[in-house]
Amino acid sequence: MPVITTAITGATSGIGKITAMELARKGHAIYMLVRNTNKGEQVKQEIISQTGNKDIYVIECDVADLQSVARAVDELKGKLFGINILINNAGSAFVKKELSKDGFEMTFALNHLGHFLLTESLMPLLKKGQARIINVSSEGHRSAKPNFDDLKWEQTPYKGIKAYNISKLYNIYFTKSLAEKYGQTGITSYALHPGVVLTNIWDKVTGFMRILFWLIKPFMITPEKGAETTIYLATEPRLEQKSGLYFKKCKVAKTAPNADNGAARNRLWEISEKLTGAKTK
Template sequence: MPFITTVITGATSGIGRETALALAKKDHAIYMLVRNLEKGEEVKNEIISASKNKNIYVVECDLANLESVRNAADVLRSSLLGINILINNAGGIFGTREESADGHEMTFAVNHLGHFLLVQCLMPLLERGQARIINVSSEAHRYTDVKFNDLEWRSRPYSPWKAYGNAKLFNIYFTRSLATKYGTKGISSFALHPGLVNTSFGVGISGFGKFLLWLARPFMINAETGALTTIYLATAQRIDSKSGQYFKDSRPVNPSAKAVDEKGRQQLWDISMEMVGTHLV
């Protein structure tokens, strides 16, 4: 029987699917949090067939809907004694400004806020499992336009690339906050850049951004290669001393200067807690 319990978002395609498959082959019990249950069941069966590991489970979770996130956490809390690995992998970029079910800008909601709430709701299980929390960020965190009085692009022209860069910066802020706030409780956290991966990422982008993606396509890596750093962080031994750090090609690297801004990190935490507060009761 598997003795490592791993929860992962965004596991129905791309690097999330490759990560789930690789960890299933290492006998992890995998809990896939998915928006589309039909697709989730299909991928679950594919992973079971390829890994010979029957301990693969699907839980409905729409990160753009905070009630759905809370419900998914409730399902896990009623099913599990602890979580050893949580991989916040799901993400996306949106070509135009859209809003989530809760009225939040979609890039912010899917890449950051949904995962933020998920971690808060799962904290008892994460503490019990002495968990590693792995946040899939990006080198896009170096290209940002963060305004804490307008995180959701309500009063300025929307930029999909800068909104995405902001969200990936927030993944690193979140990682560092978790390491600071929960390290003494046995929890470690890591952020990573998976590489420029040839997946369906950016499918909704148009104009010059779409042209740039087209130019980059020949230089992109496949999803299996893109998953390697996540897999490393989920399986490597004796890396807890590197908690809070940002990884690329399976080794720690320095993020941007903005990513280590303590004031910004705490501002994001406080704003996020206020946004999800009613779902924590």
């Protein structure tokens, strides 16, 4: 059987690290797209020693930096004929408003825009690999409304949790648009909520979210459990009919009504093309 080639962002900790480890155990070739290559190399060695799979590669990719994403894409294009699975997993929340190198609000830059450029630029490889694209979203999308007219939070007072939830709504828009635009090419796309998972993402939260964190900590699931739906979407056969859908606990789940807004979805696509210079192929 040919080896399945999987590229994953945010494979250095939490859900992404476990996903990379378990897919390596199943024999996938893993391309870890990481911002910190020293950390990436350490995790790579851990994966090799725990799984015996040596087909693990580290590619530098700061997803919040469009030039870094473009360099990673060039590297992957130089190394690979095709990609079978792309897992857009890296993500974070920012308590205080920060701007990316390109001048975008950080949550938007990392959780959506960088992954948009990555996915669109890898399209030739994804088409050759008849790829599944998996976007790690969140139940946080339920309370979100798009902020297209104020993406840099210049008119609205910045709230980290709000920015995070909006970015996770955009992950669902992106998933549905990918399924719609590329369905004919054999590419499929899925979004998921991993559960409330005890990972480093909670380290930075303050204020009310910090109190909430301490209250819910005993009930939070492990990264192993949190990775289950991503691994399911990467490995389960015959998911084609479910392309564009949102999953929880390895099952299709309903999104919030807001996530079904086709006009908003198209608007996000147009904005993202304009901001990244990527063109739909």
